[in-house]
Amino acid sequence: MSRAFEQKIHETLADGRLQQAIYTATGRLKDSRLAVIAEGVLPDYQELRAHANALKKHTIDHLDYYLEQFERNVEARGGRVVFCKDATEVSDFVLSLAKERGARLIVKSKSMTTEEIDLNERLEHHGLESVETDLGEYILQLAHERPYHIVAPALHKTRYDVAGILTERLHVPRETAIEKQTAIARSVLRQKFLAAEIGISGANFLVADSGAVVLVENEGNGRLTTSAPRIHIAVAGIEKLIPRAQDLATFLKLLARSATGQLLSVYTSFLSGPRRAGEADGPDEFYVLLLDNGRTGLLDDPEKRQSLYCIRCGACLNACPVYRKIGGHSFPWVYSGPIGAILTPQFMGAAHEPALPFASSLCGACAEVCPVKIDIPKVLLELRSEVHRDEARRKQNRLEQLAFRAYAWLMRHPRAYEMAGRVAASLAASDGGGGWVRSVPALLNRGPVRAWLSQRDLPPPPPRSFRQMWRQR
Amino acid sequence: MSSREDILHRVRTALGRPEGGPPPAPRPVRLRIPETSLESRMASMIQRIEALAGRVVRVPTPAEAGAWVRRTVAGKQAVVSQAPFLAECGIRDSEDPRELRERCAAAEMGITSADYALADTGTLVLLSSPREARLISLLPPAHIAVVPCNRLLSGLEELFSVLPDPAAAASSMVLITGPSRTADIEQILVRGVHGPGQITAVLVG
Numbered sequence: 152m153s154r155a156f157e158q159k160i161h162e163t164l165a166d167g168r169l170q171q172a173i174y175t176a177t178g179r180l181k182d183s184r185l186a187v188i189a190e191g192v193l194p195d196y197q198e199l200r201a202h203a204n205a206l207k208k209h210t211i212d213h214l215d216y217y218l219e220q221f222e223r224n225v226e227a228r229g230g231r232v233v234f235c236k237d238a239t240e241v242s243d244f245v246l247s248l249a250k251e252r253g254a255r256l257i258v259k260s261k262s263m264t265t266e267e268i269d270l271n272e273r274l275e276h277h278g279l280e281s282v283e284t285d286l287g288e289y290i291l292q293l294a295h296e297r298p299y300h301i302v303a304p305a306l307h308k309t310r311y312d313v314a315g316i317l318t319e320r321l322h323v324p325r326e327t328a329i330e331k332q333t334a335i336a337r338s339v340l341r342q343k344f345l346a347a348e349i350g351i352s353g354a355n356f357l358v359a360d361s362g363a364v365v366l367v368e369n370e371g372n373g374r375l376t377t378s379a380p381r382i383h384i385a386v387a388g389i390e391k392l393i394p395r396a397q398d399l400a401t402f403l404k405l406l407a408r409s410a411t412g413q414l415l416s417v418y419t420s421f422l423s424g425p426r427r428a429g430e431a432d433g434p435d436e437f438y439v440l441l442l443d444n445g446r447t448g449l450l451d452d453p454e455k456r457q458s459l460y461c462i463r464c465g466a467c468l469n470a471c472p473v474y475r476k477i478g479g480h481s482f483p484w485v486y487s488g489p490i491g492a493i494l495t496p497q498f499m500g501a502a503h504e505p506a507l508p509f510a511s512s513l514c515g516a517c518a519e520v521c522p523v524k525i526d527i528p529k530v531l532l533e534l535r536s537e538v539h540r541d542e543a544r545r546k547q548n549r550l551e552q553l554a555f556r557a558y559a560w561l562m563r564h565p566r567a568y569e570m571a572g573r574v575a576a577s578l579a580a581s582d583g584g585g586g587w588v589r590s591v592p593a594l595l596n597r598g599p600v601r602a603w604l605s606q607r608d609l610p611p612p613p614p615r616s617f618r619q620m621w622r623q624r
Numbered sequence: 625m626s627s628r629e630d631i632l633h634r635v636r637t638a639l640g641r642p643e644g645g646p647p648p649a650p651r652p653v654r655l656r657i658p659e660t661s662l663e664s665r666m667a668s669m670i671q672r673i674e675a676l677a678g679r680v681v682r683v684p685t686p687a688e689a690g691a692w693v694r695r696t697v698a699g700k701q702a703v704v705s706q707a708p709f710l711a712e713c714g715i716r717d718s719e720d721p722r723e724l725r726e727r728c729a730a731a732e733m734g735i736t737s738a739d740y741a742l743a744d745t746g747t748l749v750l751l752s753s754p755r756e757a758r759l760i761s762l763l764p765p766a767h768i769a770v771v772p773c774n775r776l777l778s779g780l781e782e783l784f785s786v787l788p789d790p791a792a793a794a795s796s797m798v799l800i801t802g803p804s805r806t807a808d809i810e811q812i813l814v815r816g817v818h819g820p821g822q823i824t825a826v827l828v829g
Contacts, residue, residue, distance in 0.1 A: 172810075175811070176811050179811055195656070199654075202651065202654050205650075205651050206650060206651060209647070209650045209651065210650070212639060212647070213639070213641065213647035214635050214639065215632050215635045215636045215639065215641055216641075216645070216646060216647050218631075218632065218635070219632070224791070228791065228795070234626075234627045234628035234630075234631045234632075235627060236627045236630060236631065240627060284818070285808070286806045286808040286809070286817055287806075287808035287809075290808070290809075303807075303808065303811070304808070305808050305809065306811070308809065308810075309810060310809055310810055313809055329809045329810065329812045329814060330814050332809060333806060333809070333814045333817050336817070337816075337817055337818060340818065341729075341818075344818075345725070345729060358791075360789065361789045361790065361791035361792070362791060363790070363791050369804070369805050369806060369807075370804055370805070370806050370817040370818045370819065371762060371804040371817065371818035371819025371820075372817075372818045374758070374762050374798060374818075374819065375762060375818055375819075377796075378758040378759060378762065378796070379725075379759070389631065389635075394650045395650070395653060396784060396788065396789050396790060396791070397653040397655060397784045397785075397788055398650075398653065399780070399784060400653075400654065400655055400780045400781045400783075400784045401654055403780060404780065411807075413801075414672075414744075414745045414801070415745045415747055415780075415799060415801040416801065417800065417801050417802050417803070417804055417805055417819070418798060418799070418800060418801075418804075418819065419798065419799040419801075420796065420797070420798050420799075421790050421791070421796070421797040421798070421799075422795065422796050423790070423791035423794075423795055423796075424791075424795050425795065426752075426795055427794070427795050429753075429754040430752050430753060430754055430794070430795060431705075431706075431724065431752065431753070431754055431755070431756065431757035431758070432724065432725065432752070432757045432758050432759050433752055433758055433795050433796055437795075441631070443627075443631045443634070447631060447634035447635055447638060450634075450635060450638035450639055451638045
């Protein structure tokens with residue numbers, strides 16, 4: 152376990168107020184979900200899950216086909232699809248477009264994918280202003296923090312924290328009433344929406360048969376981001392595809408229920424291409440950036456591939472007894488909770504935080520609530536065994552390194568070399584009495600030495616070494 | 625190799641798929657549309673919108689819808705969309721030389737129709753068009769949607785059966801379910817964070 156991981160966990164456990172905040176917020180989300188999937192309210196819930204799982208499996212298993220179909224349909228509606236291998240390709244595209252169009256101000260709606268690639272920092276590093284517009288994300292951007300929870304990014308902040316952040320960063324009088332804090336953010340961000348040249352959104356779904364980006368949100372910042380500026384850029388992982396618009400009838404029913412316990416989120420936008428001839432408003436340019444950033448690496452293994460079914464509802468975080476104690480910032484990357492524990496090692500490599508797949512009791516609560524039925528505990532077990540394999544390999548390497556270092560030292564110290572030769576000869580001779588050496592004393596006969604000798608014999612040591620013969624010539 | 629080729633190549637290699645091979649058909653679409661009467665849809669629509677702190681007004685005729693809207697808007701700055709049904713109700717936009725966007729940003733109310741309404745969630749469905757702008761239902765702090773009751777569908781599943789591909793109809797379809805809201809600070813519900821904090825559905829017929 153890395154020190155940072157351990158330290159964050161201890162800090163979170165020691166913070167009584169934070170413990171209370173995490174417990175209350177996740178508890179509320181958990182209960183809201185239960186209320187809207189109950190037998191009496193949504194009798195076909197289990198059927199919907201199974202259907203959603205089958206659709207996601209089908210799409211991921213034939214992902215290349217759906218990517219190309221999506222691309223064709225976006226372009227047929229006058230939009231453009233750009234495949235991006237990593238964070239740099241995304242930011243390079245946005246930077247060069249902004250430069251060509253003379254854009255300086257970007258509004259952003261909430262997107263875990265852009266968090267994943269630190270898009271704001273990259274754009275701001277090149278002199279662009281990139282403003283988060285989801286209330287929680289805006290507060291965190293002002294505080295220079297990353298999201299605490301996939302759907303409730305600022306759940307660790309109290310109104311008093313927010314008051315401090317707003318006063319310090321916006322130079323407004325201190326305000327602790329939540330409604331008024333919201334109004335302050337609304338008026339600051341409204342100006343940004345109206346002035347921005349570019350809006351960057353994520354995508355909850357990409358619909359292959361219509362070339363559409365689907366966005367689900369409650370505040371209206373997603374709609375503003377994609378309707379007010381002249382240019383809309385959606386940044387989405389390649390796994391976001393679903394085959395048909397009609398499949399949304401299934402996915403939308405599951406997403407809001409699992410995320411916040413709503414029947415539907417307040418706004419579901421279905422966006423296909425730029426404003427069409429005659430349409431009253433909407434962006435003139437429409438781009439979809441399809442991001443790999445490690446995702447194709449998950450496709451090899453049919454078991455681990457299911458990690459890409461995730462629709463980012465956050466239900467597994469609320470259900471997880473570990474997340475509910477150690478919170479979101481203990482996790483080593485932007486994705487936290489059970490889904491973070493399986494995505495992080497696969498996107499960033501197991502070495503990023505080898506202890507992560509072990510930070511679970513394997514109780515199975517996450518798999519039980521997952522609306523697309525990802526078997527998270529099973530993937531965790533796979534990742535654990537991978538970590539073990541890696542460690543065994545590394546340990547062996549360490550021993551080998553040690554042996555070579557000892558050998559190198561010996562070769563540079565003639566007296567020690569001669570001594571070692573004599574010791575080795577006596578050890579070997581004591582056993583075989585002049586014949587082939589088949590084993591060594593028990594003390595040495597272990598690990599790699601034993602393994603080596605089990606397949607090979609050594610020739611008997613000569614009665615006198617070369618050095619002895621030289622001295623006595 | 626371009627990033628596009630590279631990514632597609634990686635995907636195909638990992639999945640063991642030949643180039644361009646079409647997949648077997650996915651599972652059939654799952655659309656279960658319940659048989660419901662207009663009255664039960666209406667009752668559900670009203671109950672759902674009210675549960676979301678929205679408001680529902682039911683009037684028997686377009687003329688009465690027009691009268692209700694005029695009374696409500698009196699003395700306020702409003703932007704009215706060009707939806708044909710609003711014209712039928714006698715609800716017309718005021719003469720204003722400013723640009724639509726500027727007017728929406730200044731208005732106290734935005735008045736639109738809706739292409740459909742979904743009874744089981746209390747949702748309004750708006751397709752963008754030359755007559756229905758996106759910003760009218762978005763920028764003003766209050767939104768009024770005037771909808772004939774024959775556009776009241778049972779829910780999402782019926783919507784996607786009458787509109788199998790919304791992209792064919794418009795560049796934007798938005799489903800609006802209640803007033804704009806957030807619970808980002810201490811999970812306390814606040815309405816009207818970026819979109820309208822007040823929403824009224826005027827159901828006609």
